[in-house]
Amino acid sequence: MVTRSEENYLKAIYHLGKQGTVAVSTNAIAEKIESKASSVTDMIKKLAEKNLANYIKYQGVTLTESGRLAAALVIRKHRLWEVFLVEKLNFTWDEVHDVAEQLEHIKSPKLVNELDALLGFPTHDPHGDPIPDKDGHYTPLKSVNILEVEPGNEGVLARVIDSSDVFLKYLNKNNLALGDTIKVLDFEPFDHSLTIETATKKMIISNAVAKNLFISQEL
Amino acid sequence: MVTRSEENYLKAIYHLGKQGTVAVSTNAIAEKIESKASSVTDMIKKLAEKNLANYIKYQGVTLTESGRLAAALVIRKHRLWEVFLVEKLNFTWDEVHDVAEQLEHIKSPKLVNELDALLGFPTHDPHGDPIPDKDGHYTPLKSVNILEVEPGNEGVLARVIDSSDVFLKYLNKNNLALGDTIKVLDFEPFDHSLTIETATKKMIISNAVAKNLFISQEL
DNA sequence: AATCATTTTTAGTCTCATCTAAAAATATTT
DNA sequence: AAATATTTTTAGATGAGACTAAAAATGATT
Ligand SMILES: [Mn+2]
Ligand SMILES: [Mn+2]
Ligand SMILES: [Mn+2]
Ligand SMILES: [Mn+2]
Numbered sequence: 001m002v003t004r005s006e007e008n009y010l011k012a013i014y015h016l017g018k019q020g021t022v023a024v025s026t027n028a029i030a031e032k033i034e035s036k037a038s039s040v041t042d043m044i045k046k047l048a049e050k051n052l053a054n055y056i057k058y059q060g061v062t063l064t065e066s067g068r069l070a071a072a073l074v075i076r077k078h079r080l081w082e083v084f085l086v087e088k089l090n091f092t093w094d095e096v097h098d099v100a101e102q103l104e105h106i107k108s109p110k111l112v113n114e115l116d117a118l119l120g121f122p123t124h125d126p127h128g129d130p131i132p133d134k135d136g137h138y139t140p141l142k143s144v145n146i147l148e149v150e151p152g153n154e155g156v157l158a159r160v161i162d163s164s165d166v167f168l169k170y171l172n173k174n175n176l177a178l179g180d181t182i183k184v185l186d187f188e189p190f191d192h193s194l195t196i197e198t199a200t201k202k203m204i205i206s207n208a209v210a211k212n213l214f215i216s217q218e219l
Numbered sequence: 220m221v222t223r224s225e226e227n228y229l230k231a232i233y234h235l236g237k238q239g240t241v242a243v244s245t246n247a248i249a250e251k252i253e254s255k256a257s258s259v260t261d262m263i264k265k266l267a268e269k270n271l272a273n274y275i276k277y278q279g280v281t282l283t284e285s286g287r288l289a290a291a292l293v294i295r296k297h298r299l300w301e302v303f304l305v306e307k308l309n310f311t312w313d314e315v316h317d318v319a320e321q322l323e324h325i326k327s328p329k330l331v332n333e334l335d336a337l338l339g340f341p342t343h344d345p346h347g348d349p350i351p352d353k354d355g356h357y358t359p360l361k362s363v364n365i366l367e368v369e370p371g372n373e374g375v376l377a378r379v380i381d382s383s384d385v386f387l388k389y390l391n392k393n394n395l396a397l398g399d400t401i402k403v404l405d406f407e408p409f410d411h412s413l414t415i416e417t418a419t420k421k422m423i424i425s426n427a428v429a430k431n432l433f434i435s436q437e438l
Numbered sequence: 439a440a441t442c443a444t445t446t447t448t449a450g451t452c453t454c455a456t457c458t459a460a461a462a463a464t465a466t467t468t
Numbered sequence: 469a470a471a472t473a474t475t476t477t478t479a480g481a482t483g484a485g486a487c488t489a490a491a492a493a494t495g496a497t498t
Contacts (some may be wrong), residue, residue: 039486089333099327108318114308
């Protein structure tokens with residue numbers, strides 16, 4: 001059995017190390033999971049013991065094949081629940097994360113698959129993140145960071161990386177939502193900020209914000 | 220904060236002691252929760268410490284007002300999730316209990332209330348158990364144990380007490396479901412069994428089974 | 439290459455929720 | 469009312485998961 005805590009560590013390693021294929025440092029995990037390095041070392045040993053992670057002292061962790069699958073299935077649940085909360089229970093995209101963080105640990109294969117069906121087999125969650133299938137696979141949607149877009153070009157907001165409620169509330173406040181068409185007007189070399197235009201207005205977004213916005217451009 | 224384990228104890232006390240108003244013994248709780256008496260004593264002290272239970276050594280436990288409310292809200296969640304699983308996710312009534320046992324501990328007031336709305340504010344779960352409202356109140360549906368019914372009379376199966384999957388599978392096997400009309404034909408004094416008649420057939424049910432069936436009789 | 443800084447691991451402690459075994463209190467029989 | 473049986477509590481131990489402080493390893497800088 002994989003415990004709740006173990007699942008959270010698997011997810012962190014998966015996210016930090018390109019699906020767990022690249023070695024992740026103890027400190028990086030500690031920060032992500034808001035714990036201490038010593039706690040992480042303990043847990044990593046346990047994961048290695050259970051053949052979910054590959055661990056060499058002082059050289060970070062990667063996930064084994066089964067660790068990677070386990071992580072992907074937790075992420076699958078997390079994202080399906082997020083869709084459920086938004087589509088069926090009137091949650092906004094900035095309200096779903098904490099509840100999904102709990103729901104992702106519910107154990108019932110039937111529940112996950114039926115939920116998937118109820119929602120019409122969605123491919124992406126409310127933040128544009130792809131939903132892995134039963135085998136842990138997904139095809140990331142073709143989107144590009146808004147900072148890579150040449151001024152003058154436009155695209156549809158397809159994904160936001162930061163799912164924290166502070167960031168999403170900022171987007172709400174500025175009327176930016178998934179699916180909105182955004183045109184890049186100007187890049188400012190001094191502070192790396194960006195002037196963009198939406199259906200409703202023109203605005204300047206900081207580099208910190210821009211880093212989190214991904215748009216898809218139809219060819 | 221009330222932990223998952225505390226919630227399970229609150230529920231047990233609530234169920235065993237007429238909503239926690241009547242003193243429940245340490246052993247009774249231990250059996251219900253499948254733990255040991257010594258563990259129960261420990262937990263009861265903790266609940267008393269948190270003002271969720273009234274505890275006098277050697278004299279059992281009752282729930283305080285806030286303990287009763289906390290218990291009722293967990294039960295509310297449990298039963299709403301059961302309805303959700305059956306109504307929306309194609310679970311059968313014998314499959315829901317274990318999953319609901321996990322889901323009942325998810326913390327999010329909005330989630331519960333939206334779920335309630337999605338389901339159309341149901342008053343009973345798939346086993347005929349009443350669903351408490353936000354204040355922990357409910358009106359138990361007027362039903363009578365089938366053993367109290369005079370032979371010759373009939374009623375509609377409205378509630379089953381045992382929600383274990385073995386019992387529910389027994390009912391499935393014999394084509395007995397909530398809402399079915401059941402006529403009591405004969406009571407056997409020797410083993411206290413009962414002969415009943417449904418739309419499809421006549422059958423004998425043991426006293427152990429009969430104890431768990433409640434029917435409502437319209438006047 | 440030697441020193442200093444950072445990261446990671448180890449050692450030891452804590453809380454929560456459990457358990458077993460023994461002691462104490464209560465309940466039931468004779 | 470004693471003796472016996474049962475229930476409940478206490479005492480002490482364990483494992484999971486977290487922490488702090490100190491030691492060890494690695495990495496960076498002179
Ligand atoms: Mn989580
Ligand atoms: Mn998301
Ligand atoms: Mn439970
Ligand atoms: Mn039920």
